[in-house]
Amino acid sequence: MTLGLDHGALARLMPMHVSLDARGVVCGVGPTLAKLPAVAAALGSGFGDLFAVRRPAGVVSMADLRARAGQCLHLLLHESGAQVRGLAMPTAGGGMLINLSFGIGVIEAVRQHALTDADFAPTDLAVEMLYLVEVKSAVMQELKRLNLRLQGAKVAAEEQALTDTLTGLRNRRALDGVLPLLIAQGVPFGLMHIDLDYFKQVNDTLGHAAGDFVLREVAAALTVETRASDTVARVGGDEFVVVLPGLSDTARLGQIARRIIDRLMLPMDFAGAPCRISASIGLTISTLYAPPEAERMLADADAATYASKRAGRAQLQFHHDCAGGRLSA
Amino acid sequence: MLGLINRSIQCFLRDTYGEATWLGIARAAGLGFDSFEPLLIYDDALTNAVINAAAQGLQRPRETVLEDLGTYLVSHPNLEALRRLLRFGGVNFVDFLHSLEDLPEHGRLGLPDLDVPEFELVDQGGGRFLLRVSQLLPGVGHVIVGLLRAMADDYGALVLLDHGGVDTAGVHGGDEVVTVHLLDQAYAQGRRFDLAMPGV
Known part of the structure; x- marks a missing residue:
């Protein structure tokens, strides 16, 4: 059976076709293809002026094309540079009819050549493909925004989880994260345990608002007296821990502790009422341990703090001093 | 939802x-x-x-809020993506009306969880259509009236739209009915629609 189709019918059925006569001369192109630069001008020339076959290789003559009838051809359209797919089949007069498709390149082709719905056969899914690409882009954009919001919320939640709400210092959970990290990295560090003296009296005589005020003042003082790289945490009602990475020199640690005590002994003015406190400090250094253990160091610093308290308050003590200069294994 | x-x-x-x-x-x-x-x-x-x-x-009134919502969905620049996706439905307003029946399926292509009302279009001839909308939420028909009004503007079509109440006898039970009277398919210029996605 042979179908007789006029050019108009062929143009509607296959708006991207190329018809070649028996000599390989372009004798017709579909209207969508004709929108591409220089395609219409190729009418009357050999097909080699219109396109080159990239795959399979070696297709240059009409005989080669005929031999590849029914196979998928990858073509490069000259001038427009568009890469298209095509299928060539022989026609009754010894010519070839090639139907082309932009394939995945349709998105770019629509943009470049301002193609519309009418440029695609109603059976072609090109427009549905464009629709899907837009849907996908819109959904991806929403996902990206959602991820950014979740990331922001995660950072904020983590920050909250590690922060003492009253003073804005780090909390016990943050400390539990910092110490094992330093130990694992083998960074030497000093550990300072600070217990306020006379804090209970402030609370009892001036009230809890005054107590909270004092805790915030202490937090501010500790922040001023330490470096940004140090971790200052409130670990109990009136107990604080400072971790000082890279600092294992007892003389320098002693100076810092002394400065903190002196500063905290300055009266703090709460609505006209002076609040007087001081601090007892216990210190230890990671280099005294092999290997250092967070829990043990915290316990030793705590013990040194109580030695300071017993020694009359506003004192500082190193763990190895109060342990008699040597550490039990 | x-x-x-x-x-x-x-x-x-x-x-x-x-x-x-x-x-x-x-x-x-x-x-x-x-x-x-x-x-x-x-x-x-x-x-x-x-x-x-x-x-x-x-x-x-709740109906007015819903109708304004429908208009907003296709006319506000912030939702240009939605207008474009709807415009993919057809090259003219009648095509678009028919494409509404495919809307749930098209919507789920992008988002499998998306709730879109089911549509059923009855062509009554003479430019008159009945559009039945499944009740995704009570008053959904008003959203559709607002949306169709804005889409008609988009296509440059002149239409009369009305909410025809709730049809409890419908196949879905509780469909809302929107009446569409298309007076002129090419009344005005309409807004441009390029297949190519802008700004990419």
Whole structure:
């Protein structure tokens, strides 16, 4: 059976076709293809002026094309540079009819050549493909925004989880994260345990608002007296821990502790009422341990703090001093 | 209901009446948060609560709020993507009307969880159509009236639209009916629609 189709019918059925006569001369192109630069001008020339076959290789003559009838051809359209797919089949007069498709390149082709719905056969899914690409882009954009919001919320939640709400210092959970990290990295560090003296009296005589005020003042003082790289945490009602990475020199640690005590002994003015406190400090250094253990160091610093308290308050003590200069294994 | 729907309602209220009004409505609706996440799923009751709170807070009939929402969905620049996706439905307004029947399927191509009402179009001849809309939420027909009005503008078509009430005898039971009378398919220029996605 042979179908007789006029050019108009062929143009509607296959708006991207190329018809070649028996000599390989372009004798017709579909209207969508004709929108591409220089395609219409190729009418009357050999097909080699219109396109080159990239795959399979070696297709240059009409005989080669005929031999590849029914196979998928990858073509490069000259001038427009568009890469298209095509299928060539022989026609009754010894010519070839090639139907082309932009394939995945349709998105770019629509943009470049301002193609519309009418440029695609109603059976072609090109427009549905464009629709899907837009849907996908819109959904991806929403996902990206959602991820950014979740990331922001995660950072904020983590920050909250590690922060003492009253003073804005780090909390016990943050400390539990910092110490094992330093130990694992083998960074030497000093550990300072600070217990306020006379804090209970402030609370009892001036009230809890005054107590909270004092805790915030202490937090501010500790922040001023330490470096940004140090971790200052409130670990109990009136107990604080400072971790000082890279600092294992007892003389320098002693100076810092002394400065903190002196500063905290300055009266703090709460609505006209002076609040007087001081601090007892216990210190230890990671280099005294092999290997250092967070829990043990915290316990030793705590013990040194109580030695300071017993020694009359506003004192500082190193763990190895109060342990008699040597550490039990 | 997928948050995308709730989020559109939120954007409509925020873009039209301001952030403070939206926050007031969110509080009155008892949301407990002030922004819907488009890709999370929320209880259907929240959608209704927001619309009721909006009608009460703005002192406007619920139907008017819903109709304005429909218009906003296709005419506001912030939702240009949605207008484009709807315009893919057809090259003219009649094509577009018919494409509504495929809308749920098209919507789910992108988002499998998306709730889109089912549509059924009856061509009564002489440019008159009956559009039955399944009741995704009570008053959904008013949203569609607003949306169709804006889409008709987009295509440059002249149409008369009306909410024809709820048809309890319908196949889905409780469909809302929208009557469409197309007077002129090419009444005005309409807005341009290029297949190529802008700005990519």
